[in-house]
Amino acid sequence: MPLETKLNIADPDGFYQELIDSQRDMEEADAELMNCKLVLLLANHIGDRDILREALKHAGGRIG
Amino acid sequence: MLKTYQYPKFGYTPSDEQASGRIRRHQVVVIGAGPIGLTAALDCAYRGLEAVVLDDNDTVSIGSRAVCYAKRPLEVWDRLNCGERMVDKGVGWKLGRVFFRDRESYRFDLLPEPDHKMPAMINLQQYYLEEYMIAEIAKQKTIELRWKHKLISLKQADDHVVLTVETPSGIFTMEADWVIACDGANSDVRKMVNAEFTGRFFQDRFLIVDVVMKAEFPAERWFWFDPPFHRHQSALLHKQADDVWRLDFQLGWDADPVEEKKPEKVIPRVRAMLGDDREFELEWASIYQFACRRIDNFRYGRVLFAGDAAHQVSPFGARGANTGVQDIDNLAWKLKLVVDGVAPIGLLDTYNEERAFAADDNLLNSSRSTDFITPKSPTSRRYRDAVLELAESHDFARPLVNSGRLSTPTPYVHSSLNTPDMAPFHGRMVPGTNCDDAPVTIAGKPGWFLNAIGDGFVVLTFGAAPSREVAFGKVKARVISVGDDLIDVKGTLAARYDARPGTTYLIRPDQHVAARWRSFDPTTIERALARAIAA
Numbered sequence: 128m129p130l131e132t133k134l135n136i137a138d139p140d141g142f143y144q145e146l147i148d149s150q151r152d153m154e155e156a157d158a159e160l161m162n163c164k165l166v167l168l169l170a171n172h173i174g175d176r177d178i179l180r181e182a183l184k185h186a187g188g189r190i191g
Numbered sequence: 192m193l194k195t196y197q198y199p200k201f202g203y204t205p206s207d208e209q210a211s212g213r214i215r216r217h218q219v220v221v222i223g224a225g226p227i228g229l230t231a232a233l234d235c236a237y238r239g240l241e242a243v244v245l246d247d248n249d250t251v252s253i254g255s256r257a258v259c260y261a262k263r264p265l266e267v268w269d270r271l272n273c274g275e276r277m278v279d280k281g282v283g284w285k286l287g288r289v290f291f292r293d294r295e296s297y298r299f300d301l302l303p304e305p306d307h308k309m310p311a312m313i314n315l316q317q318y319y320l321e322e323y324m325i326a327e328i329a330k331q332k333t334i335e336l337r338w339k340h341k342l343i344s345l346k347q348a349d350d351h352v353v354l355t356v357e358t359p360s361g362i363f364t365m366e367a368d369w370v371i372a373c374d375g376a377n378s379d380v381r382k383m384v385n386a387e388f389t390g391r392f393f394q395d396r397f398l399i400v401d402v403v404m405k406a407e408f409p410a411e412r413w414f415w416f417d418p419p420f421h422r423h424q425s426a427l428l429h430k431q432a433d434d435v436w437r438l439d440f441q442l443g444w445d446a447d448p449v450e451e452k453k454p455e456k457v458i459p460r461v462r463a464m465l466g467d468d469r470e471f472e473l474e475w476a477s478i479y480q481f482a483c484r485r486i487d488n489f490r491y492g493r494v495l496f497a498g499d500a501a502h503q504v505s506p507f508g509a510r511g512a513n514t515g516v517q518d519i520d521n522l523a524w525k526l527k528l529v530v531d532g533v534a535p536i537g538l539l540d541t542y543n544e545e546r547a548f549a550a551d552d553n554l555l556n557s558s559r560s561t562d563f564i565t566p567k568s569p570t571s572r573r574y575r576d577a578v579l580e581l582a583e584s585h586d587f588a589r590p591l592v593n594s595g596r597l598s599t600p601t602p603y604v605h606s607s608l609n610t611p612d613m614a615p616f617h618g619r620m621v622p623g624t625n626c627d628d629a630p631v632t633i634a635g636k637p638g639w640f641l642n643a644i645g646d647g648f649v650v651l652t653f654g655a656a657p658s659r660e661v662a663f664g665k666v667k668a669r670v671i672s673v674g675d676d677l678i679d680v681k682g683t684l685a686a687r688y689d690a691r692p693g694t695t696y697l698i699r700p701d702q703h704v705a706a707r708w709r710s711f712d713p714t715t716i717e718r719a720l721a722r723a724i725a726a
């Protein structure tokens with residue numbers, strides 16, 4: 128299964144708001160730490176290394 | 192300093208060949224009497240090669256340096272008759288705890304598998320390790336250990352090597368059929384043969400301190416990320432023998448290596464870690480920085496590199512000496528067969544093939560640990576911290592915490608000496624893997640499987656042995672029958688080797704699996720034996 132690049136989230140506006148709200152009153156450093164935790168949690172949920180690698184590429188990361 | 196250990200001084204003895212000025216040709220000359228050179232000398236003696244060891248110093252490792260030794264090197268030292276003494280003196284441990292700031296992030300148990308003679312890991316000061324090997328060498332007639340002998344130049348001739356050596360009596364020349372270069376990370380020999388030594392160099396400094404103290408702390412490995420007593424850096428506490436404790440403080444690249452080693456700088460750091468009322472004495476302190484690099488080829492003609500001279504790793508995960516010992520385990524039997532003219536010289540190139548592969552695996556592990564412990568950017572530090580915070584409550588994050596992965600042998604799964612499986616097998620014993628130990632009885636006496644093999648090629652067969660020996664040319668493999676020659680008392684051997692009646696393994700002299708089958712067929716075994724010596 129390739130990386131899903133079409134919309135897969137119900138109520139996209141609602142999700143986006145939830146994401147932004149979850150960090151609204153945070154210090155910048157705390158929000159960055161939270162982002163890292165979020166990436167790790169989601170990565171573990173996906174699990175599939177090929178999809179994760181594809182996501183790294185789509186995000187503009189460099190793949191060895 | 193060094194309140195618990197008296198350094199032995201090994202006297203300089205002028206050699207006859209230097210006194211007489213008559214050049215002698217030696218079978219093997221080992222350069223360096225660190226843990227790897229000493230192991231090399233013992234393994235040469237074990238295999239039946241004569242060795243002279245040259246060391247520019249006259250004592251054991253100054254300060255402890257290496258602390259942790261893993262099962263496989265202990266098994267090698269056991270084959271060389273030093274392992275039991277090391278285990279008796281060493282401190283066994285199996286629990287590691289990782290702290291982040293002021294909280295415990297998680298703990299791990301090495302969970303050593305039962306029914307192995309050697310423990311998963313022991314801690315022992317490097318000077319004891321060396322001392323025990325030197326004591327063993329003294330019993331060997333075929334090893335000559337020469338202190339205060341510094342190699343100053345080396346030239347390769349067609350069929351030998353010419354060595355220029357400096358001693359307190361002056362300079363003289365020796366010749367060697369073969370040289371094993373174990374002269375450490377700053378190897379002179381490497382420069383003498385113009386070898387490349389490349390990799391990554393880490394811009395960080397660490398303070399290592401050994402202290403003597405009476406403490407009721409358990410024998411566990413404690414590792415801190417960003418602890419309150421040493422902010423923004425890492426720290427480590429680990430027990431050694433004789434109430435000596437290893438403390439390790441990450442200092443960062445800007446730290447002044449000379450200043451930081453002074454007791455007035457060291458003591459406050461130690462106090463901060465141990466608490467104000469803990470009584471301790473400093474035994475040894477040193478600053479190190481590290482690199483992860485390896486030589487481009489482990490073999491340069493008649494010069495064979497091993498240990499830190501061939502590869503340098505960061506200390507996280509305790510790999511340096513552990514992997515160096517396995518270099519020698521791999522090399523000595525091959526060298527013996529080549530010297531005897533019963534295996535082609537190409538067998539020595541498989542030393543590079545197999546051990547460079549293992550070195551790359553070690554370097555990879557050690558670079559990964561280093562990247563976790565000393566993040567290179569604010570973002571990578573944030574990821575690191577996120578992992579550590581998640582680890583406390585989230586199972587999945589725990590395996591991501593990397594405070595050093597403990598050293599385990601690298602199976603030579605792609606080695607050209609292996610014969611690939613023809614039948615399906617379960618378990619760990621794939622060709623190229625070091626053999627698992629198991630309790631056995633031999634002639635009614637309890638013993639260990641690994642103690643029953645290792646002196647040459649072995650054909651291990653479960654059930655009756657159709658013959659006592661298989662040979663290829665002059666290379667012989669002794670047949671051991673499980674059920675006759677040794678009894679698999681608990682069934683552990685059969686379980687670990689996924690054995691059924693008739694299952695047969697070809698095992699190399701370094702106790703690695705070369706091939707395995709479901710039945711005993713002399714012709715097939717012979718072919719695998721030929722392949723295992725690169726014939």
Ligand SMILES: Cc1cc2nc3c(=O)[nH]c(=O)nc-3n(C[C@H](O)[C@H](O)[C@H](O)COP(=O)(O)OP(=O)(O)OC[C@H]3O[C@@H](n4cnc5c(N)ncnc54)[C@H](O)[C@@H]3O)c2cc1C
Nearest residue numbers: 223225226227247257258259342375498499509511512513
């Ligand atoms: C802080 C620290 C912690 C460590 N912890 C561990 C650990 O827990 N476990 C582990 O396995 N490893 C550990 N290591 C690594 C381990 O100490 C080394 O890998 C090991 O000492 C390498 O052994 P060696 O024999 O290859 O080299 P060395 O021990 O460096 O010995 C080289 C020898 O060669 C001699 N020599 C050099 N040049 C010449 C010359 N020209 N002529 C004659 N002789 C010469 C030197 O005097 C020396 O005796 C640690 C290292 C450090 C610094």
